Amino acid sequence: MALRQGERARARVGPLGRRSRILGGGARSVPVAVVSTVVFFGLIVVLVVRSPGWPEVRRSFLDGDIFGDSFPDILAAFWINIQIFCVAEVLILVLALGLALLRSLPGSVFFPLRALALVYTDLFRAVPTILVIYILGFGAPALDVGGVPRSAFFWGVVSLVLVYSAYVSEVYRAGIDSVHPSQEAAARSLGLSRAQALRFVILPQAVRRVVPPLLNDFIGLQKDSALVALIGPVEAFRQSQIEVAGSFNYTPYLATALLFVLLTIPLARLTDWLVARDRGRHRAAGAR
């Protein structure tokens, strides 16, 4: 950030030579932030380490050997989580969009479809995900109807898709509603049909606006992939549970948590970057 002559003098730019917007601006913001961070976290660490129960807690949660022993198996099991949420997310994005569009169909002739979408959304946001997984995971195969897949992985993914589509469809609807009606008016007045206006004008803008909440739901989905363990598959959380049961040490849980953290944080920063890049470039000026 280049500062003009006078500004530079006034800013009293410190040893590292620059202001930092993230750190809060102000003169010498970088060194101040560093000192403050070190002191703050240093104090927390000191408080924790000096507490009476610390050695026991450290043994239970931060055992290096157990971490090393259990991590490879947990990492291998994590592959199941990845498969679950990758497959599910694609299906969710599609189904949720379909639901949102159904809800927006105009005219009385489409009332049954709108009602259906509404009931679906209400139902699957109401029922806890765990129950859906149990009911579909054990119940559907037990019906013993020919052609119905038995696989727990299949029904686990289906359950997550059904539940999350309900939430994500509301996100899409919010995005669609947030696009100013003048956009649709302009599109329609050019002769575009409602479907074309949706496809070329409204949805592109709507989806861009809701990338943060979409990512939020995706991150939630990544954690909920662990619920599939209830009906059998040994994914990362279940694997760590097995390790914990065998060793009576909670360190494997930390290993799993670490995996999820390593997955989530880069995704979150990526989204921030995408949104920042998009902002100001393609945003409408809003109503005037």
Next chain:
Amino acid sequence: MRKLVLLLVFASGFSILAAGCGGDDDGSVAGATTQATTTAASRADCGKESLDLVSEGKLTVGTDNPAFPPWFGGKPGPGSKWKIGDPTTGEGFESAVAYAVAEELGFTRDEVEWKVVPFNQAFRPGQKSFDFDINQVSYTPARAKSVEFSDSYYDVNQALVAFKNSELADAASIEDLRDAKLGAQVGTSSYEYITDSIDPGPEPSVYDTNNDVISALKAKQIDGIVVDLPTAFYVTAAQIENGTIVGQFPAAGEQERFGMVFEQDSTLVDCVNGALATLKSEGTLADLQQEWLSDKASAPVLE
């Protein structure tokens, strides 16, 4: 400049607090238990009054809910928190053993209290809310690091349950299970037996409870389930239709055995072991096994 000064004040204030609150760090755990001398327990030391109990004057015994036969029998009355079986009735093998041990230690039936303790919680390290837990917990060296086990009150074998008309029902050896999709409850010796001794090709499925394992079997998501033999009898008798015990497994290495679970360094273990020894020598234990766990011989052994 002013900000730095404020920061320093803040920091020093915090340090003073920290210094004040910090305890000694020699690693002692809060609420340390007293060391017990481990001499052979004499009857006198095991008197009710001299025992270190969770609840004075009462013997608190833990087990999981639902309480399944043949380990726990009787029907829970209305308003009872227990499901399927009722430990307070004295019916069922483990209920009977618990009351027999309690009697040896000088407790009347009224002085025995039962507590619900989920299976997994029983053998975790840490302070216990029970004097001992009896819940088909197998002794393993890993578990013994965190808790104390009594001597064996039952030697147990794992068994395989499947549907009568399934492929697995014809299995005669462990080799035949090579391609089987098996299931077991998480954290059990049954699960460990699958991974360590059977080691089938397909990854076994793991469930929170035995009920879930059975649901998976019914949904045909797994071919067979591994549970201890007496439980296998209950499963095929009461929980699934057209089920069969394909066979029982030989012990892998040391014979697997059930023990009661105590808090680490508990002073009670020796006394209970003494009681068990008495029950064994008097033949009471064998009688109880006969009464509640007969049919043990009728399952073929899968080598």
Next chain:
Amino acid sequence: MSSDGSALRLEGVRKSFGALEVLRGIDLAVEEHEVLCLIGASGSGKSTLLRCVNLLEPIEAGRIVVAGEEITARGVDVNRVRRGIGIVFQAFNLFPHMTVLENVTLAPRHVLGLSRVRGEEEGRELLERFGLADKEREYPDRLSGGQQQRAAIARALAMRPRLLLLDEVTSALDPELVGEVLNAIRELAAAGMTMVIATHEMAFAREIADRVAFLDGGLVIEEGPPERIFQAPEQPRTRQFLQRIIEAGRL
């Protein structure tokens, strides 16, 4: 071409928003190649009138006839009608996620079925005509207000409409940018485009209009050639309105 030669005819058009009646019986006719300017205070119904012509708003009574076809009749294909009528809005309403060229070519390609190459060719011609040739790859937020509005006009024209509606298209612009948009409209008029222009720019209206209609309270109070309306208005309300405009120094 209609039997009576009119490009647009409104007969007894009424429009309400809930309890509020905004158009209370509009009768108007516009000939081919004619420029009709609508003047009147805010809230007089000018915008609503234009939106009704474009079928963006349904009407409660009366009919609208475009090139001999009653477009407010039941069963009319709204999309087809809109192809022949272009509208430019006060707020430009360009599509912010598309470049200027994409804005212009979207409808011709997907509604008229033009190929991408052909669409871009014609789009470029239009942009050139309105002095935006070098902006074709820019996004709307990089353009000045005047440029955006010219792009919006080009976008409307890309559909080759027979009738162009302009709804206060300079009202949202900074004064120095108004001129370039008015020039664009002048050029369209000279080329023979049939237009209905709602505007506050009285001097411009006087210059460009073939006829002027004064709207007040949802009714056409007076209409006629600009010389008569601006110099010798017959109705008292027209005079009142113009008086206020002159006092405000805008005429």
